[in-house]
Structures are given as structure tokens and as C-alpha cells.
Amino acid sequence: MPESDLDLSPLRSILQDLLPKGRSALLPSLHAAQDLYGYIPSPAASEIASALHVPLSEVYGVIEFYSMFSSQPVSKTIIHVCNDPACAMAGSDALMKNLIRQYSDANAKNGDEIVVERAPCLGLCEMAPAIMIKDIQRGHVDASGAGRLLEEFGEKPYSIIGGDAHELTQNCGKHRPTTIGEYVAGGGYNALRKVLSMDPAAVIAEVKASGLVGRGGAAFPAGLKWEGAAKEAARPKYVICNADEAEPGTFKDRVLLEEDPHRILEGLIIAAYATGAHQGYIFLRGEYTNAFVAMTYALKEAYASGLLGQNILGSEFDLELELFRGAGAYVCGEETALFEAIEGKRGFPRMKPPFPTTKGLFGKPTVINNVETLSNIRSIINMGAAEYRKTGTEKSPGTKLFCLSGDVAQPGLYEVPFGISIRHLIYDLAGGVRGGRQLKAMLFGGAAGAFADAASLDVALSFEELRAHGLPLGSGVITIFDETRDLRDALSRLAYFFADQSCGKCYPCQLGTRRQMEIIERMAAGKMLPGDRARLEDVGWTMTDASLCGLGQTAASAVLSAIKLWPEYFVENRS
Amino acid sequence: MADPVNLTVDGISVSVEPGTTILKAALQAGIDTIPTLCYHDYCTPNGLCRVCVVEVEGSRTLIPSCCTKATEGMKVTTRTPRIERARRTLLEMLASTVDLSDAPDAQQMITEYSAAPQRFPEAAQRRYPVLDDNPMYIRDYNKCILCWRCVQVCAEDAQFTYAINFSGRGFETRIDTFYSLPILSTTCVVCGQCVGVCPTGALKARREWQLEQGQSMDEIIAASTDDRTLRKRSANRQQP
Numbered sequence: 001m002p003e004s005d006l007d008l009s010p011l012r013s014i015l016q017d018l019l020p021k022g023r024s025a026l027l028p029s030l031h032a033a034q035d036l037y038g039y040i041p042s043p044a045a046s047e048i049a050s051a052l053h054v055p056l057s058e059v060y061g062v063i064e065f066y067s068m069f070s071s072q073p074v075s076k077t078i079i080h081v082c083n084d085p086a087c088a089m090a091g092s093d094a095l096m097k098n099l100i101r102q103y104s105d106a107n108a109k110n111g112d113e114i115v116v117e118r119a120p121c122l123g124l125c126e127m128a129p130a131i132m133i134k135d136i137q138r139g140h141v142d143a144s145g146a147g148r149l150l151e152e153f154g155e156k157p158y159s160i161i162g163g164d165a166h167e168l169t170q171n172c173g174k175h176r177p178t179t180i181g182e183y184v185a186g187g188g189y190n191a192l193r194k195v196l197s198m199d200p201a202a203v204i205a206e207v208k209a210s211g212l213v214g215r216g217g218a219a220f221p222a223g224l225k226w227e228g229a230a231k232e233a234a235r236p237k238y239v240i241c242n243a244d245e246a247e248p249g250t251f252k253d254r255v256l257l258e259e260d261p262h263r264i265l266e267g268l269i270i271a272a273y274a275t276g277a278h279q280g281y282i283f284l285r286g287e288y289t290n291a292f293v294a295m296t297y298a299l300k301e302a303y304a305s306g307l308l309g310q311n312i313l314g315s316e317f318d319l320e321l322e323l324f325r326g327a328g329a330y331v332c333g334e335e336t337a338l339f340e341a342i343e344g345k346r347g348f349p350r351m352k353p354p355f356p357t358t359k360g361l362f363g364k365p366t367v368i369n370n371v372e373t374l375s376n377i378r379s380i381i382n383m384g385a386a387e388y389r390k391t392g393t394e395k396s397p398g399t400k401l402f403c404l405s406g407d408v409a410q411p412g413l414y415e416v417p418f419g420i421s422i423r424h425l426i427y428d429l430a431g432g433v434r435g436g437r438q439l440k441a442m443l444f445g446g447a448a449g450a451f452a453d454a455a456s457l458d459v460a461l462s463f464e465e466l467r468a469h470g471l472p473l474g475s476g477v478i479t480i481f482d483e484t485r486d487l488r489d490a491l492s493r494l495a496y497f498f499a500d501q502s503c504g505k506c507y508p509c510q511l512g513t514r515r516q517m518e519i520i521e522r523m524a525a526g527k528m529l530p531g532d533r534a535r536l537e538d539v540g541w542t543m544t545d546a547s548l549c550g551l552g553q554t555a556a557s558a559v560l561s562a563i564k565l566w567p568e569y570f571v572e573n574r575s
Numbered sequence: 576m577a578d579p580v581n582l583t584v585d586g587i588s589v590s591v592e593p594g595t596t597i598l599k600a601a602l603q604a605g606i607d608t609i610p611t612l613c614y615h616d617y618c619t620p621n622g623l624c625r626v627c628v629v630e631v632e633g634s635r636t637l638i639p640s641c642c643t644k645a646t647e648g649m650k651v652t653t654r655t656p657r658i659e660r661a662r663r664t665l666l667e668m669l670a671s672t673v674d675l676s677d678a679p680d681a682q683q684m685i686t687e688y689s690a691a692p693q694r695f696p697e698a699a700q701r702r703y704p705v706l707d708d709n710p711m712y713i714r715d716y717n718k719c720i721l722c723w724r725c726v727q728v729c730a731e732d733a734q735f736t737y738a739i740n741f742s743g744r745g746f747e748t749r750i751d752t753f754y755s756l757p758i759l760s761t762t763c764v765v766c767g768q769c770v771g772v773c774p775t776g777a778l779k780a781r782r783e784w785q786l787e788q789g790q791s792m793d794e795i796i797a798a799s800t801d802d803r804t805l806r807k808r809s810a811n812r813q814q815p
Contacts, residue, residue, distance in 0.1 A: 042754045055730075055737030056753040057761065064742040064751075071754060329744075346741065351622050351642055504721070504741075504748035507624050508661070511668035514746040515695055522697070529696060542664040545637045545657065546625040553636060 003041045010036055011044055015051040023054055026062060026344030027327055030069050031286075039070040054344065065346040065503075067328035068286045075111075080119035080132040083497070084248040085443065085490040086405035086479055087121075090128035091143035098145040120330060120497055121248035121447075122287060124157050125405035125479070126412045135289035157290065159255040160412030162429055165391065165399040168375045169415045171260040177294040180301040183262040189307060191381035195270050196315040203274040204230060207377065209385035211397040216242055216333070216370030217445070217474045218550070219463055225367055228357030229275040232365035239272040239280040240342075240361065240368040243295075244326050244333040246285055247446035248497060249477035252401040253371035255413050257284070257291035260375070261298035265321070267374030269307065270381065272319045275367050279320050283338050286326040295323050330501035334549050335360075335368045337503065348505045349549035372401055372476075392418035396462035400476055406443075407434045407482040416461065423457040426480065438483040441565070445474020447494045448554035450561035451487070472557070488524040488569055491562055495520040498555040509552030512543040516556060528572045536570070537563065582649040596620070597640035597651055598627060609653050610662065610684050612669075613722035614641040615772055618732050621723060626662050626684065629653045637661055663688045671695035672746075674717045677776025681720070703749065708757040710799070711765045713784045716749055718777040725750060725769035725778060738763035 014032045018025035029052065033044040040063050049059040063069045081087075081096045096116055103114040124130035127139025131153060141154035158175040171178040171186065183189070195203050208223030229237055241264060245253040256264060264282075272280055282299075284292055299321060302308045310318045329347045331337045336350035339361045360366025376398060380388045389397040396418035402425060405411045409431025416425060422442070426432060433439050439454045449472045452459075459469050466473050481487060495517040502513040519536050522528050540556030547553045563570055579590040582600060589604040601609055612624035620642040628637035632650035637658060640651075652658075666685050670692035675681045685692060706714040724732075729739050738761040742751035752761045759765075770778045785795050 045754070055740075055762070057737050057740035057751075060742065060751070060753045061740035065744050067744075351639075499746065502745035504743070504745040505621070505623060507626075507665055507669065507721075510721070510746055510748065511665070511672055514699060515668055515671070518695075518698060531694075535695065538660060538664040539668070541657075542661045542668075546628050546661045546665070547636075548622060548625070548639075 003043055006041055006043050008047050023052055023344035024342055025052055034069055039073050061346055069327055075113055075115040077114045079116045082122040082130040083118040084121035085493050086125040087129040089406055092129040095129050095143045095145050123251040123254045125249050125251055126160055162412050163414035163416045165415045165417050167379050167399050172255055178260050188262055189266055191378040192266050192269055195273055200274045206385050210380040210388045212376050214370055215372035222373055226274050229365040229367045234365055236364055237275055237277040238361045238366040239277045241268050241282040241374055242368050243282055243284045243371050246330045246333055247475045249446045249479045250475045251403050252413055256371050256375055258294050261295045263375045263378055264371055265302055267377035270377050271367055273317055278318050281322050281324045283324050286328050331503045331551050348503055393462045395464045402476045404430050404478055406480040408480045409434050418462045419460050421458050421460055433482050440483045440485055441481040443479040445472035446477040447497050449474045450557050451565055453565055492520050492524040494558050506548035508543045508547040512539045513555050515539050527574050529574050530572045532572055533570045580645050580647050582645050584651045585653055591645055595645050597643050597645055600645040606653055609640055611641055615724050618724050618727050626665055628661055630655055663690045666690040667694040671698040672700055673720055677718055709759050712770050713779055713781050715777050718775045720775050724772040728768040728772050733768050734766050736762050736764050
């Protein structure tokens with residue numbers, strides 16, 4: 001269809017509803033156009049630009065930044081095959097090849113109707129290999145992939161829950177969202193009720209006393225963050241739940257979002273009350289379509305029950321929450337890039353300082369917490385900080401979710417108190433290395449993490465112990481590799497991931513992730529050039545030292561750890 | 576007036592007005608050797624190129640001096656092996672990606688930091704056709720280092736015309752117009768601010784470029800009749 005014949009009326013009616021949000025309606029509008037037309041034709045982009053008063057060039061810049069938007073026509077169906085190390089170990093390369101072969105005949109007949117593409121981690125690592133078709137996810141996909149209807153691939157994602165503790169995951173394992181009735185029956189929203197009769201400063205004091213630190217990877221004390229925003233005089237203030245989970249190997253937030261959305265909402269409402277915010281967002285990874293459905297419904301339930309909106313539970317406190325869909329950019333998990341996305345811009349991270357508690361979303365004081373961090377709030381308020389601290393270690397109180405995938409007998413989500421050994425988690429709880437094989441390596445903290453070998457098995461899983469051994473806890477990922485695995489393949493996938501997801505703002509990351517990928521590809525092919533190892537180290541340290549945000553600063557972390565552990569991989573074999 | 580901020584730069588004590596960047600504080604201390612690529616005195620600094628990084632005592636990472644404000648008691652070091660490694664590697668990566676033949680500042684820096692422009696073999700380069708789509712200036716993005724100055728002066732830093740922004744992401748990022756339209760089909764008013772701030776010859780007056788291509792003045796003048804027609808057409812242009 002020529003673009004001049006494009007019917008813009010459905011888009012116009014959607015834009016009517018979105019107009020009051022101003023520029024922050026840009027990503028939602030582009031999602032709408034992408035859904036309506038299969039891509040974003042330039043007349044649709046022009047329509048959006050004039051409705052929202054955003055310059056045309058900037059609308060185009062935003063379309064080009066996010067991988068879920070396309071400025072050019074794309075094929076009707078795209079099969080996204082997960083390219084993460086855990087899926088690769090489960091045969092994603094063979095799956096991809098077979099899918100391409102399977103559809104090549106059909107495509108030759110009907111034009112490129114079905115395209116197979118590799119995707120960054122889909123967050124289904126415990127059900128590897130995983131694929132996504134439109135908004136449907138499938139795990140445990142048969143690598144032969146042959147001869148079946150698209151909808152029949154593999155299995156619907158479900159969560160596998162284990163561990164020594166069941167505080168954060170007490171409502172998980174049902175393979176469906178916990179309804180508000182069930183949540184309340186289990187004591188849900190009692191913490192909110194209690195908080196609404198407390199002084200906000202006392203709520204912050206309780207969270208500070210609990211020793212809760214952020215579970216998104218940076219481990220910043222949550223109470224201090226709340227206190228920082230509460231002290232600011234500027235209005236309005238915002239609270240945000242960072243649900244942009246995309247670290248390869250991580251799926252903990254997806255499980256919490258899909259199965260216990262009210263626990264997250266309760267934490268977020270309490271955060272808003274404590275800091276004096278009356279508006280908030282849940283920024284959800286665009287690819288997490290099941291979580292989108294679960295959270296949309298949970299918000300509806302919460303509004304209907306008087307837990308959101310005006311005079312929450314009869315109190316003087318008001319709060320509006322909005323679910324905001326990301327559009328395919330790992331960097332938006334970085335808090336300031338996430339603000340930019342909500343503001344309708346390319347997801348470029350900002351310089352810090354100023355920090356979000358001073359100048360965050362729309363330049364206003366903002367508290368932004370990870371899904372798992374917020375899920376702890378209910379427990380802290382209900383049991384009190386002193387009781388909460390009885391679990392875990394002195395410096396790492398509470399429980400922690402770990403995402404186990406790869407060559408482990410029982411991949412899944414494990415909740416454990418801080419302080420247990422890595423060995424206990426992998427061997428006692430998750431059944432050890434699959435097939436009784438020997439452990440070769442563990443990747444801690446995802447792509448942005450670091451490798452360790454069996455020598456680290458007796459290290460305790462706490463912030464302080466891991467730090468002492470140079471291992472990042474990160475978002476709680478442990479990907480397991482058995483003795484038969486060639487880690488060069490995993491390294492090349494990690495290097496590709498960062499080159500693919502770099503935003504392009506600062507030079508160290510924009511250039512370094514590409515140069516790193518090129519050298520790692522040579523290494524994986526056994527064709528390292530003289531000087532490549534020194535190049536790799538220079539590039540790695542330059543990214544670590546000089547990048548603007550956490551993405552670039554950790555893009556070489558796994559590679560640099562591998563150079564230390566397995567120097568034999570980095571032999572220069574070409575002259 | 577607010578109290579001055581006291582800091583040391585390479586051991587030299589200096590007092591500066593609050594809000595002064597480390598880069599300016601260093602200048603005030605007589606240190607004019609911190610290199611910069613993307614920085615421009617009249618543009619909003621974004622800390623993109625990171626060649627201006629310095630060490631600040633107590634800081635985990637290197638700190639961009641162009642956009643970090645001096646604080647009381649700060650101890651800044653402007654040249655260490657760690658800083659040199661970052662600057663040298665950045666220049667080498669840039670030289671392996673972009674055509675720096677028209678960027679004298681970058682070339683001088685490459686010499687100063689003993690950077691090897693050929694350090695990265697088999698490296699992907701950014702290669703684009705030269706865009707010659709208007710009578711006033713050409714856009715040769717082979718030479719673009721993504722300093723953002725042109726985008727900024729086209730927007731809030733000067734002209735508020737918003738003709739250009741970005742396409743792509745990461746290594747593939749490029750300065751671009753709405754759906755890559757020719758420049759005269761955009762909001763461009765041909766003010767020339769972008770050409771004025773471009774540090775690498777990626778944006779260049781068309782006549783200068785024609786002369787470099789070996790055309791004679793006679794040829795250029797003869798062809799400019801066509802340019803006038805083009806300009807008239809642009810005056811009557813429709814919004815896309």
C-alpha cells in the first residue's frame with residue numbers, strides 16, 4: 001500500500017487519548033503506530049510529531065533508537081530466537097538454522113513473510129532455548145523446530161521456584177498472577193495499611209534500619225535513596241519501579257511481575273507515601289508481554305479497591321500509577337536512560353551528578369527501585385526491621401533471588417537467605433551440574449558480570465563476601481557451564497550483546513564494544529592476531545574507566561575476568 | 576557572591592567560582608594540556624568523547640573534566656598512565672573508525688599520545704556516501720566523530736530548527752534527518768551554524784568541497800545557475 005493511502009484515523013483517535021501526557025506519550029504513540037501498521041510509516045510519524053509537538057527529526061531519532069520500532073516495512077512475522085549463553089547451550093543456534101531452513105520455501109513463494117532473527121536475552125533462561133513470536137513467548141523449544149504451527153512451539157513459560165526461603169516468592173509457583181483477593185487473604189496490603197497511619201519519616205527509618213540495598217545490581221541502600229528524595233523541596237516528586245529487566249541470564253523480576261504483581265505495587269505505594277510522591281510509573285521491559293498483561297490487570301484491581309487514586313484506603317494520601325512499556329533497549333535499565341525514555345527521548349544515559357533523588361524524571365526528585373527491592377518492602381514493614389535482619393548476614397540482611405540457568409540439573413528461580421555458600425545453592429538446592437558432569441565455570445551477574453571457576457564454590461553469597469572475592473552479585477544471575485563447554489562461544493555472545501545494545505553516546509562504549517566484539521570473534525574462531533590480547537585489555541580498561549554509564553563500565557567485565565582465569569583462550573595464533 | 580571553591584589540580588591550589596568545571600579550573604591553574612574533542616565553549620557539554628578525563632581522588636572511574644563541576648577540596652590529576660591509556664586507546668579506536676584527515680586537533684592529539692592510528696586491524700569503519708543535496712553545504716559522515724555539536728546548534732544551543740537528529744544506535748549511530756530526507760525537505764534554514772561548529776570537516780561549505788574535488792572556479796560558477804534554481808524550489812517547498 002502506498003504511504004499516501006495510509007489510513008491515519010485509528011492512530012488519530014489513539015493520539016486524542018494520549019495528548020494530555022505531552023511528549024511522554026511519544027513511546028506509547030509509536031507502539032500504537034507500530035501495532036497498527038506493522039512498522040512506522042513516515043506519515044504516521046509526522047502525525048505523531050505534530051500532535052505531540054515534537055520535532056520531526058527527534059521523532060525519527062526515537063524510532064531509530066528502540067529496536068521494537070521500525071521506520072521501514074518489516075516482514076509480517078518475526079521469530080526472535082534468544083542469543084543468550086544459556087539458550088545457546090540448549091541449542092539455539094541449531095534451532096535458528098532449522099527455522100530459517102523451514103521457512104525459506106514458504107518465503108520464496110510468498111515473499112519474506114516470516115523472518116528469523118536472533119534476539120537479546122528474552123528472560124526465559126530457565127526454559128532454554130527460548131523464542132518470541134509477536135507477543136508470544138515459548139521456552140523448551142525443540143531444537144529441530146520442524147513442521148509445526150507457530151503457536152505450538154515449545155512450552156508456555158512457567159516458573160520453577162526453589163530455595164531455602166519463601167518470603168518474596170511466597171505467592172509464586174502458581175503459573176498465573178496472584179489475584180488481589182488471594183493477595184489480601186495472605187496478609188497483602190496490611191503493610192500499606194500500617195504505613196498510612198505512620199509518619200513518613202518513620203517509614204524511611206524502618207527501611208534504613210532494615211539494611212535493604214537495591215537488587216538491580218548497584219546495591220545502593222534503599223532507605224538512603226528514599227530519604228534523599230524525601231528531603232528535597234522540589235515538587236512534584238516521582239516514584240518508579242524499574243521493571244526493565246534485560247540483563248542476560250536474569251528472569252527474577254519477570255517471575256515476580258507475572259505471579260505476584262501486588263507485592264510490587266504495595267512496595268511502590270509505600271515508597272511514594274514515604275517520599276511524598278503522588279505520581280509514579282512502572283517501567284516495564286517492552287518484550288515482557290505476559291508481565292504487561294498481569295500488571296495491567298493488577299493496576300485495575302488496585303484502583304477498583306481504593307489502593308490507588310485519591311484518598312487511598314480512606315487516608316489523605318493520593319497516588320496515580322502508570323504502566324509504561326519500554327521499546328527494546330537494554331540501556332534503559334540504567335535509571336537515567338529510563339527517565340529519558342519516559343520523557344519521549346532516545347534512551348541516552350545522563351551524566352551523574354545530579355542524582356535521580358535530586359533531579360530525576362522531568363528534572364524532579366525521583367525514587368527509582370528495582371522490582372525485587374520493592375518486593376522486600378512489605379516484609380520489612382510487616383515484621384519490622386529487627387526481625388527482617390534475622391535472616392541473612394549482618395551486612396547483607398534478608399533473602400535474595402538467584403536465577404540459575406545453563407548446565408544445572410534444575411534451572412530456576414531460587415530464594416535463599418544471604419550468606420549460604422554457592423556450593424549449597426548449586427549442589428544441594430539445584431541438583432548440581434547437569435548429568436553429573438564437572439563444573440567448569442559460573443558467570444556471575446550476567447553479561448555485565450564476571451566468570452568464576454570451581455575454586456569459588458565455597459564463597460558465601462553475600463555482598464561483602466562476593467566483593468572480597470572480586471565477584472559481582474549483580475542482579476543475582478549464575479549461569480553454569482560444565483566441563484565440556486567452550487567458553488569462547490559464551491564470550492562472543494556477551495561481546496555481541498554489548499555491541500548491539502550500546503546506546504552510542506560516549507566514545508569508549510560506542511567504539512569499544514565494537515572493537516571488543518571484533519577481537520573476541522577472532523578469538524572464538526582461533527584466529528587471534530599478534531597484539532590482540534593487549535588490544536583487548538586496553539579497550540576493556542578504557543571502557544571500564546572512562547565510559548559514561550554502567551553499561552560501558554561493565555561491558556568488559558566478563559572478558560577481563562576470563563583473561564585472568566583462562567589465559568590459554570587468548571593465545572595469539574595468527575602471525 | 577557565593578564562597579569560592581578550593582581545589583588542587585596537579586598539586587597546584589586554585590580557587591574558582593562555584594559552578595566552574597574541572598576543565599576551566601585547570602586552565603585557571605595554568606594547566607592547558609587537557610585535550611578535548613567534542614567540547615565546544617558555546618555548546619552544552621555532554622561528556623561524549625571522554626579524552627578530557629582526569630583522575631579525581633576517591634573516585635572509582637575517570638571523570639570527564641569538561642562537564643564535571645569542581646567541588647571543595649577536590650584533588651585532580653590530569654595526566655597519569657591510566658589516563659594516558661584511556662586517551663590513547665580512544666584515539667586509536669576513533670582513527671580506526673572515522674576518516675580523521677580533516678581533523679587537525681585529533682591528529683595532533685594522536686601524535687602527542689603516541690597513538691597508533693592503525694592499531695586495530697580488520698576493524699569495521701563507518702562508510703557512507705557523501706551527501707551533496709543542497710547548494711550550501713555537503714555532509715560527509717565518513718568524517719563524523721559524533722560530537723553532537725551540529726545537532727545541538729540546530730536545536731536548543733542556537734537555532735531551534737531541529738532539522739537533524741540521529742539514526743541508528745551504538746556504533747551505527749549517524750546524524751540524520753527525518754526519514755533521511757534531503758536537507759532542503761526538512762526544517763533546515765541553511766543557517767550554516769552546523770558547518771561552523773563541525774570539528775572534522777564532515778560538514779563543509781559546498782564550494783570549498785568542490786575546489787577540493789578538483790573543480791575549477793569556472794566550472795563551479797557555471798554550475799551555480801542550477802543551484803539558484805534549486806534554492807528557488809526550496810523556498811516553495813512543502814512540509815513532508
